[in-house]
Amino acid sequence: MMNAMRETKLDQIFVAINTVLLSGILIATLYPLVFVISASISDPDLVNSGRMILLPKGISFEGYANVFKDSRIWTGYKMTIFYTLAGTLINLAVTIPAAYSLSRKDFVGKKVIIIIFMATMFFSGGLIPTYLLMKDIGILNTIWSMLLPGATSIWYIVICRTYFQTNIPDELREAAVIDGCTDFRLFFSIVLPLSSAIIAVMALFFGVSHWNNYFSALVYLSDKELFPLQLILREILVKSEFNAQMLLIGSSDSEALGKELRIAEQTKYALIIVSTLPVMLAYPFIQKYFVKGVMVGSLKG
Known part of the structure; x- marks a missing residue:
């Protein structure tokens, strides 16, 4: 030895x-x-x-009691879970096939398509035109206003495209074609099973983005039954701080004022835990895929 x-x-x-x-x-x-x-x-x-x-x-536990006494918190959790799951599935259904198509050397016109996709990274219609467009197509104040506008991202398409180029060899596709495999069967039976790492990483990125998304709901939703958790937590925090400020201005009861200020302060920390805990609990289950996925493009062969 x-x-x-x-x-x-x-x-x-x-x-x-x-x-x-x-x-x-x-x-x-x-x-x-x-x-x-x-x-x-x-x-x-x-x-x-x-x-x-x-x-x-x-x-x-006054902060958590103040958060969970609002019955809307459970509606917010339900809608956020729905937006996260449905939105992530839509993101993957659009991003993965698009990235694989653009990774194929025999895909005609891919350079033009990539240029068009890349242009969206530098130019945007802006918030008001987007709002008017969503109003005209009839998805304003619906669940689709939370799911469709961010159906994919050119940056994530580029990452997935790099993964396919470096991890799915052309010889594998050629061998499958010789055996009579169609493009659809190649994609679903060979490419997807070999792409679990990048799919897990993309699911994590898209899922966290949907979970933390409140701005879209703030702009496009008015029906409180459709509000995600983040927007409801924001309202709880604003209400708690507003009550404390109003008590500070118009009350001489120092004991009640002190209690309200204490609850408002503790509520802020409780809201952070309530909003981030589910994501933190889910991360360990896909950590091994995430570590592997961040190495996309670093090694070839």
Whole structure:
């Protein structure tokens, strides 16, 4: 057996520096997350005074109680889950076939199509023309106003196209064609099963985008039954802060004012957890695909 290579002094220094840097990055990343979780269940007075540094102190769930006492929160969750699932499926159904088609060397006219697609990255009609267009085609204040405008992204098409070019060899397609495989069967039976990594990564990107989307709902929706979770959480936060401000202006009851301000402060942290927890719980299940997918295009062959 060959002896393991001994590390030089420079190698040891390099490893030590990397360890310190990565440890610092880990702390900088985890601290805000742990702080927000602790602050959401801690006494707001201890948080504001700086006495709660990392771990929760003075356990209190008033912020979560203030959030979940609004019955609309469950409607918001339902609609957001629907927008996320349906929107992600639409995104994948448009992006993956488009990217695969543009990755094929025998696809006629792909250069012109790519130029047209790329133009959309630099030129846009703007918010008002888009609003008027959606009104004219009759999807304003419907679920389609949340799903169709962002059906795909040229940037994600380019990423998927790179994946197909570097991971799906032409020899595989040629062998399938020789065996009598049609383009549709090639795509569904061979290409898609070999593309689980990029599909998982795209699903994560699109899913997080739909989950956090509130601006489209703010502009295009007026029916509160269609509001996503983010918009309802925003209204809860605004209402809580508004009540505290009105009490500050017109009340001499310092005890009631202090309680309302404390609840408003704790509600902010609770809203962050409520809105991000589902995504954080889903991430570990697709982490291995994400790590593999971010290496798209780095290796060939």
